[in-house]
Amino acid sequence: MFREYLILFLLAHIIADFYIQTEKMSEKKDESIRWVLIHCVYYLGIMLLIALPVISYEAILCSAIAAAFHLLIDMIKFMYLFVINKKGKMSKIIERNIFFTDQFLHFISLIGVAYWLVKNNICINQWKTIADFLNAVGLSGFVFVSWLFVLLLIHKPANIAIQKLLAIYKPVSIITDKKELNNAGRFIGTVERIIMLIFLSIEQYSAIGLVLTAKSIARYDKISKEKDFAEYYLLGTLISTALVIVVSFIL
Secondary structure: OHHHHHHHHHHHHHHHHHHHOOHHHHHHHHHOHHHHHHHHHHHHHHHHHHHHHHOOHHHHHHHHHHHHHHHHHHHHHHHHHHHHHHHOOOOHHHHHHHHHHHHHHHHHHHHHHHHHHHHOOOOOOOOHHHHHHHHHOOOOHHHHHHHHHHHHHOOHHHHHHHHHHHHHHOOHHHHOOHHHHHHHHHHHHHHHHHHHHHHHHOOOHHHHHHHHHHHHHHOHHHHHHOHHHHHHHHHHHHHHHHHHHHHHOOO
16 A cells, blocks of 8 residues: 555656646746745645545645645755855756755655555545546556556656756767757657656567667767767666666556
């Protein structure tokens, strides 16, 4: 039951923190405490929405507690960013560390909330309509939620995380037409991870090599001529592949 609750809370978290929260809203959050509060109201709404099918007072209460923890962590982040920016010490490394520390703290808080629900023997009770529909199509609720969570995770959150990790290694040659390149690269990365995830789920492990080969052929000319780009490309591919392998264990 712990796994089910954790996946539900994590699903709500990535929807609220990555999909509902736009890049512009994220920038405003760093500058104004008002936007931190607005974001946390959205976060609470998504948490309650995800908790609705569970139909449990305790689950709704824990959704509110999770949102309160989220607000606390974001407030601490806001104050830390204020100090860093005031001193003019912001860098790509600090920005990367803040991002991963922030997400790690959110993850720990959701683990704590899910554990409390399990410790108090709070069961997940699906709406009858939802349960009947899933039974009719031969799909369990947990499998459906797990796939939804994984697919959402390997898209925008994965792209942002990889971008943060690779920011300090980016070659100068990549910066040309940056916005268009980033959008195309992110979309390619998402499709690549989805294909690898499908192959992993049906245990066709050798087929993953075909995906990586096709990707390498498309960039072969640049890889062979630019050492910095080749290292950057290899690092990004390895991180993306490792992420898919780790995430596949959820399924």
